[in-house]
Amino acid sequence: MADSSRLNRRGFLVGGAVVGAGALAAACTSNEPEADEGAAGQQNVAAGGDNDKPGKRVTIGFSAPQADHGWIAAIAKNAEAQAKRYSDVDFQAVEPTNDINQQISAVESLISRKVNALVLLPNDGEQLNQVARKAMDAGIPVINLDRVFPDKLSYRTWIGGDNYGMGVAAGHYIGNKLKSKNASNPVIVEIQGIATLPLTQERSKGFADALKTYGFTVTAKQDAKFTVETGNQVASNLLQAHKKIDALWNHDDDQGVGVLAAIKQAGRNEFFMVGGAGSANAMREIKNGGVLEATVTYSPTMASSAIRIARLIAQGKGMSDLVERQVPQSITLASETITRQNVDQYLPLGFES
Template identity: 80%
Template sequence: MAQNPGRRGFLVGGAVLGVGALAAACTSNEPAPAPSAAAPAAPAPAATGGNDAPGTKVVIGFSAPAADHGWIAAIAKNAEAAAKQYSDVEFKPVEPTNDINVQISAVESLIAQKVNVIVMLPNDGQQLNQVARQATDAGIPVVNLDRIFPDKLSYRTWIGGDNYGMGVAAGHYIGKKLKDKGVSNPVILEIQGIATLPLTQDRSKGFEDALKNYGFSVTAKQDAQFTVESGTEVASNLLQAHSKIDAIWNHDDDQGIGVLAAIKEANRNEFFMVGGAGSANAMRDIQAGSSVLEATVTYSPTMASSAIKLARLIAQGKGMSDLLEHQVPQSITLASETITKDNVAEYLPLGFES
């Protein structure tokens, strides 16, 4: 997500790094055969040992916005659950808040307590940048979660989803399906989150770019503010304005509850819809096949679990045992996966409740 407030809104199961396997050792304990003269040995992975094996005790500070919707609530839950997996981790969360100044004060309290590492999802990356830099300058590495700080000196590692990739995934699903059906000049609607946010603009740009591959474009788009109520209102307006629709992409599964309610109320089903983020609610609808929702593209809060795993490794001075490098990467972008009825059972355990 961009540094601005609002939302993300990835699934990690098919991401660049899987949640469960992110810090697990992937190298064999069997001795490698001696290399032949013709084939020199490949460099050995970083000698970090099993990443999940107990190590030096570390204190991980954690700060995130208040849980005013399902995705953010899942961020905190996933972070806490990941920390509990390790006997060598003390998890020290501060009170979640949507007040910039309160979050700054909370992070300053973690700095004063001299925690070993801080995982932070800032309400606003720009406005929280200075306190993140303060932590880094105090010798406390920061794992920047999702909404990125503009100053790379303010964080050790960033991990987050791919907003542009969400749009690309949605665009390819819709474009291919309409092309395969032989639809020409389709009516394609887009329901955004908050239109002014860079993250939303990235999603829309990815969607637009992917649709171009099929010779299609967005007919109309409107933002729904990431809320159920606005989702209902915006969807109702779009349904009234378009007597025939071929496809809808809704950026966010939380607001999608309202979107689907409006569609049901209007008794419309001549089109199909793709959601965004990967909520359990959306996945159950896809699995049941009882609505126009056919797919969702992921931006999963399980990234918070991965952030905790990365923070632990950084604080313990370890690299990732399935990589050659001796240190955790500086940046990890999770891929946006497309969930359909064919693979929904695989992803459902990772869904969040809206």
């Protein structure tokens, strides 16, 4: 295999045709069925109810980090594609950046344009908290996407995935399977994202809590920084350290490209693996059969729902499936488990790593 310093995400991809990156969530305003998939490369979108009928024209601003990760890239694509569904939405996205000060300046430019709503995925919730509060104080509702601001006065609604729930879902899948095999003192390995992040700690806690209900614990865990290269290195180290493994949970399907490459290079297949987030290449691996049996979702389709929510709030509407007249203050998406049995249902929603 090539030197790890030269390895990239695409170099690790194993088979399967490339499909469109990311797809849109089911309508947050309706229970009606999804619309047909559009032209190649377009996002799958859902048909809506009465709330989807054209209304007051609104301008929605959007800011997110630079798309240097498959999940982040899908966030931006989902947001833009969803906004295009509406003739009454003017979508204004600023240049994505991983520089905190540049993102602050970009958000300030949206505030000066007096957008009607702002969908904001901050590089860092704490450091962007003040500029989000500035938008709210200016009367611009902020839809806080994924990385939460510490001050609730800095956002109108937060929407994001369930990190603890991801761990619980992975833990139940692994626990159930090992229990059915009457496993005793199984070797369970966990590959985290960035260990210092609260989201990673929540995932690990959910995983440990779920495993505990089966009488199991994590044997070893190490973080892989959400990168393909580090995923490859960490997996290689863990495989060398443990000559026999029963189950492995990898928190992130992007870094999982490197993890799978290490497993295949080592020729190991005595264990099964669960991924995290729900990438298209992970789903193709699941469908083909092999070590990777499942992945638990943390879907970038949340960006699609964030655009829908921003539009509703800007137009003074609520969510039609709820009794309440206003959009909720917080929405946590469920973490779903994708296996070979249901992978065909989820594959159109996968994002490319």
